[in-house]
Amino acid sequence: MKSRSSKGFFFVLISFMLIMYIFLYLTAWINAMEISEKTASEKFRASSIDGIVSQLSDERFSNFFDIAGYYALYRINAHASDIAHPLKYDDRERLKYLGNAFFNATLYGGSQDFDGTDLNYTSAEKDTYTFGAWLENLNGTLSQAGLEVVDFEVYGLNFTQEDPVTFNATMNISIYVRDRLSTVSVRRMFALSRQFNVSGFADPMIKREYSKINSTANVEKQIFYSDQAPDTLAPLWVANGTSGHGFFYGTMIRATDVTSSYPLIEMRSQYIIVGNYTEIDAADPTHSRFGGYIITNAPVMYQDANCPSPKSESETFMAITYVQRSGACVEEVKDDAPRPFAVIPDFNMSAFLGPGTGARHDALIIANRTLDEVRTTPELKYDGARAYDIEKLRDATVCAYFLHSPRGPSYPQRLSKNALTLHDENFGMETLLVGKWAGGMDSPDYDNRSRVDFEFFQPTLDAVKVRGMPGCKSFEMCSAVVGDNAPLGHFRMSADSLTAYGISGTQYIACDDNRARCD
Amino acid sequence: MAKAFIFSIDAFVAFTLIIVVLHALIFLSAVPSSYYGGLMQANYLARDTLNSLVAANASRVLDNQYYARMSMLDYIVSTNDTEAVRDYVGANIPYEYGYTLEFWNSQGKDWGVIYDTANYRDDPHNKLYNKLRATSHSIFFGYTDVTGRRNPGTPYCYMTCNGDKYGGNCPSECDTPVSLYDAGEAALGLVRLSVYR
Incomplete structure (x- = not known):
């Protein structure tokens, strides 16, 4: 009994221990x-x-800086283009106000760096293009994980100019993010640096100054920078002629390429036909349908049987012959060249390349005498003529390039109210103005102004017409009164500008050189 | 006496046994279902898909220089191209998950659905939310028009300028110049990708 009780007890105990385990x-x-x-x-x-x-990465911040920074510059440019509020300028610190305006607009959506009304973004712009808005959205994503931006600091702002249209902006950002339980925190620092190019912006000086001429006009001449200097655009004296009269600028076409349909009859007055006398005579027997003529053969000299001396000439324009009349040798002139011409033996059209690929050849021919002078005294035609390649200058004008120029105002200066009187030796720019608005039909009172932008708006500068340039391709055009016959007015330059563009000495093509007159 | 003692021990052990069984049943029923593994996977899918969209350059992915300044995320948000969503978001997410892509515009101050697989029966990801959902966010800041900031060159045509490449005739220099500069339209907001099953 006792042993059964013990067994039972141990069984229960072991069971208990197992159960507890x-x-x-x-x-x-x-x-x-x-x-x-x-x-x-x-x-x-x-x-x-x-x-x-x-989200807090260099690339994200940098992308934001790029978009917001460009938008800030765009708004600053537009705001300063208004006569009521140009940007301030300090000649001792040339980028002070532009840099301040840039960073203030990017960070806060406004700037007080203008003369007149401050720049203020609309609320929609502030919600999109400012760091404040960006920070708010950053908080929106961080809050999803219980995080929030506790500290955000911007410092080390720097704004420099690299070339006339390129600016560098740098800044440092420090951001401290922490969760609400204060168990997780992140501190990041970013050094941002971006380049900003103002190419394509409407020039603020031209827009602002032209609004003083015509308050209803909106002239938006975009900045297309070319690092060419004005003197690299100088006319090129290519060929020398033995005779001629008048002056004309146009595209050259070989006489042998002329057909009944090419070029169009109504367009031929804009071309210079090039060839020997026979070829030209075959293409245009009247010698009057084209705008100008270049005869590539020397006159054929012969002795008239009755008047052997001096020799007569043929195969040329306005040929001078000596014939016997009433027992005496008299001089006769064949008045067959009402249009400007030049006799240039061995003329090479391919030498006129301009800045292009050579597919097109244009020339300016200037003779020393006018048609009237040659008609009166035929020998004056032998005073000669020259042919110039002026395509570099025309190309810069027509393409509306802004050229690197120490005479001209820099971009920060163009934003300011005194832009016309400022210049920057390192980052100055200038451009050539052409159009009905620039001394043409829309502003005929300004036709006598130089077409260099900062000279055009200054009343004290007088200027001389330049042959071959818009409004002065021929005597008819150059002498016409501003209107339907001269809608662009007449391209002019001041004496300083003529020198700056290399239009001097043997390259001189302006109208005050006592050669074939312009008006 | 001994019998009473043993009886008591017996009763105590029986009582303890019953308590242990009850405790065990309670513990087992209280164990939380472990979804964190699935949540982690869904979170990784959402986060990595968004990051890949931000990092991918749209012009390279689409082989079209027209989108040179845009990431794939910019492209999708600005164009609402559902095919692009399927090809570049859906391709990164297994079929057992559904997903929703939304955009919150800071100006409109509301969420708009760009794409929800639940609305497209032909989408292999057409699922209903059942057990778990993970969400990833990304700040969106970019141009909403595909051209973005456009800085064309000179529009005029002469020897060194070829302005007619913009599809129109070359403007005459006779006329008052009009700026063709386009500042672009940008938007700031949040993009949310939710992956669920």
Whole structure:
């Protein structure tokens, strides 16, 4: 009995111990699972935070800086183009106000660096193009993970100019992000540096100054910078002629290429036909349908049987012959050249290339005498003529390039009210103005102005017409009164500008050189 | 006496046994379902897909220089191109997940759905939200028009300028110049990609 009782007791005891072991095991297992869940949830949270903090990258900030910075410059340019509020300017610190305006607009959406009304973004612009708005949206993403921006600091602002149209802006950003439980925090610092190019912006000086001439006009001459200097555009004296009269600019066409349909009859007056006398005579027997003529053969000299001396000439324009009349040798002139011409033996049309690929050849021919002078005294035709390649100058004018010029105002200066009187030796620019608005039909009172932009708007400068340039391709055009026959007015330059563009000495093509007159 | 003692021990052990069984049943039923593994995967999918859209240059992906200044995320937000969403978002997410791509415009101050697989029965990702959802966000700041900031060269035509490349005739220099500069239209907002199943 006693042993059965002992066995029973030990059985119960062992059972109890086993049961307790199972109980403890289950407890430990459950606790382990709970700890594992907590660890996983922390990892998940950390992963979410990591994904959101990855928003804070150099590239993201830099992309924002690029878009916001360009927009700031665009708005500054537009604001300063208004006569009521140009940008301030300090000659001792040339980028002071432009830099201030740039950073203030980018960071806060406004600037007080203007004379007159301040620049203020609309609320929609502030919500999109400022760092304040960007920060607010950053907070919006960070809040999804329980994070918030606690501290945001911008410092080290710097604004420099690299070339006439390129500016460098740099700044440092420090950002401190922390979660609401203060268990996770991130501090990041970014050094941003971007280049900003103002090419394509409407020039503020031209727009602002022209509004003083015509308050209803909106002249938006865009800045297309070319690093050419004005003196690299000088006319090129290509060929020397033995005779001729008048002056004319046009595209050259070989006489042998002329057909009944090419060029169009109504367009032939804009061309210079080139060939020997026979070829030209075959293409245009009247010698009057084209705008100008270049005869590539020397006159054929012969002795008239009755008047052997001096020799007569043929195969040329306005040929001078000596014939016997009433027993005496008299001089006769064949008046067959009402249009400007030049006799240039061995003329090479291909030498006129300009800045292009050589597919087209244009020339300006200037003779020393006018038609009237040659008609009166035929020998004056032998005073000669010259042919010039002026395509570089015309190309810069027609393409509306802004040229690198120490005489002209720089971009920051163009934003200011005194732009016309300022210049910058390193970053100055100038451009040539052409159009009905620039001394043409829309502003005939300004036809006598130089077409260099900062000279055009200054009343004290007088200027001389330049042959071959818009409004002065021929005597008829150059002498016409501004109107339907001269809608662009007449291209002019001041004496300083003529020198700056290399129009001097043997390259001189302006109208005050005592050669074939312009009006 | 001994019998009473043993009886008591017996009863105590039985009682303890019953308590342990009850505890075990309670513990087992209280164990939380472990979705964190699935949530982690969904979160990675959402986050990595968004990051790849931000990093990818649209002109390279689409082989079209017209989109040179845009990321794929910019392209999708500005054009709402559903095919692009399927090709470049859906391709990164397994079929067992559905997803929703939304955009919050800071000016409009509301969320707009760009694409939700639940609305497209032909989309292999057409699923309904059942158990878990993970979301990833990205700041969107970019141009909403595909051309973005446009800085054309001189529009005129002569020897060194070829302005008619912009599709029109060369303007005459006789006329008052009009600026063709386009500042571009940008937007600031948030993009949200939710992956669920």
